Amino acid sequence: DQQVKQNSPSLSVQEGRISILNCDYTNSMFDYFLWYKKYPAEGPTFLISISSIKDKNEDGRFTVFLNKSAKHLSLHIVPSQPGDSAVYFCAALASGDYNQGGKLIFGQGTELSVKP
Amino acid sequence: KAGVTQTPRYLIKTRGQQVTLSCSPISGHRSVSWYQQTPGQGLQFLFEYFSETQRNKGNFPGRFSGRQFSNSRSEMNVSTLELGDSALYLCASSLAQLTDTQYFGPGTRLTVL
Numbered sequence: 001d002q003q004v005k006q007n008s009p010s011l012s013v014q015e016g017r018i019s020i021l022n023c024d025y026t027n028s029m030f031d032y033f034l035w036y037k038k039y040p041a042e043g044p045t046f047l048i049s050i051s052s053i054k055d056k057n058e059d060g061r062f063t064v065f066l067n068k069s070a071k072h073l074s075l076h077i078v079p080s081q082p083g084d085s086a087v088y089f090c091a092a093l094a095s096g097d098y099n100q101g102g103k104l105i106f107g108q109g110t111e112l113s114v115k116p
Numbered sequence: 117k118a119g120v121t122q123t124p125r126y127l128i129k130t131r132g133q134q135v136t137l138s139c140s141p142i143s144g145h146r147s148v149s150w151y152q153q154t155p156g157q158g159l160q161f162l163f164e165y166f167s168e169t170q171r172n173k174g175n176f177p178g179r180f181s182g183r184q185f186s187n188s189r190s191e192m193n194v195s196t197l198e199l200g201d202s203a204l205y206l207c208a209s210s211l212a213q214l215t216d217t218q219y220f221g222p223g224t225r226l227t228v229l
Contacts, residue, residue, distance in 0.1 A: 006158075032215050043120070043206050043220030044159070051215075089159065095215055103172045104149070104218065108158035 003027045004092050006107035013114050019077040021110050023090035026071065030092040034104070035064060035075050038087045047088075048075070080114045087111045118142065120209050120221035128227045134195040137224045141188050141209030147171075148190040149218060150182060153204040162205075165190055166212065194226075202228045 005024045013019045023033075031052035036044035050057040050064045050073070057064050063076045077084055088111075091104040121140045129135050141148050150162040161174040165184035182192040188209070194201055204225050208218040 036220075041222065043208070043222050046217045046219070049215075049217075091159075093215070103161050103164060103174070104151075104159075105161065106151075106159040 002108075003030075004090060004105045004107040006088075006090060006110045008110050009108070010111045010113070013080045013112065015082055015114055015116050016079045019075075019080040019084065019112055019114065021075040021077075021088050021090075021112065023073045023075075023107050024071060025073075025092050025105075027092070027094070027105075028071070029094040030105075032093050032095050033064070033066060033073050034091045034093075035062075036089045036091060036106075037084075038089060038109070044089060077112075080112075082114050082116050085112055085114050120207060120219055122205075122207050122221040122224050124224060125222065126225045126227075128229060129197050130229050131197055131199060133197050134193065135197060135226060137192045137194075137205055137207075137226075139190045139192070139207030139209075139221060141190070141207075142219055144211065145209035145219075146188055146212050147210045147216070148184055148188060149208045149210075150190070150192050151206045151208065152176075153206060153223070154202075159206065162192070197228045199228050202226060 034049040035047040038044040066073045087109045089109045090107045123138045147166045149164040151159040153159045164172045168184045179195045184190045204223045206223045208220045210216040210218045
């Protein structure tokens with residue numbers, strides 16, 4: 001039972017263009033979402049997050065959009081750079097489980113390749 | 117500020133053996149979570165410790181266990197290793213709250229032969 005899904009295992013984009021990574025979730029209790037980036041041989045690095053009270057959060061070149069009715073979120077990278085090439089994971093949690101601890105539910109990841 | 121450190125970085129074991137992995141969180145962080153990453157499965161939550169107590173647990177068999185010490189360092193143990201336990205094991209630390217950013221270590225690559 002995959003509660004968080006990233007249906008595209010890979011994405012290739014030209015440098016300077018927009019990269020759009022998608023993520024779907026099924027659990028309506030999820031109310032906090034995060035994106036992590038992972039380079040080979042390193043642990044995931046936090047990128048950006050969004051609470052369900054918002055529908056957009058922006059940080060520099062990175063913007064996350066949340067569509068609660070569709071249970072869908074996306075990460076936009078504009079403009080894409082070769083250094084952005086990595087695996088991107090979306091993750092979700094239900095903050096109401098306050099005493100339940102840091103149980104992040106991750107998607108399977110999307111490998112982004114940005115071509116020069 | 118030093119990041120999350122995990123030891124060892126690489127480990128090779130045979131079926132039936134047991135293994136202990138170690139994680140040192142960022143100074144001041146009291147929550148430590150463990151994840152297993154395998155190809156095609158993404159990252160799967162194992163368990164989380166806060167103030168030496170297991171606060172949450174994922175859907176893994178009892179062969180997977182952990183503990184946390186008073187200095188917030190954590191260990192994870194896997195007994196009676198199976199081939200399917202071959203994976204990258206990641207540890208993450210955060211301050212305390214559920215929505216605090218989790219910072220990941222580089223992981224321990226476990227290979228079971």
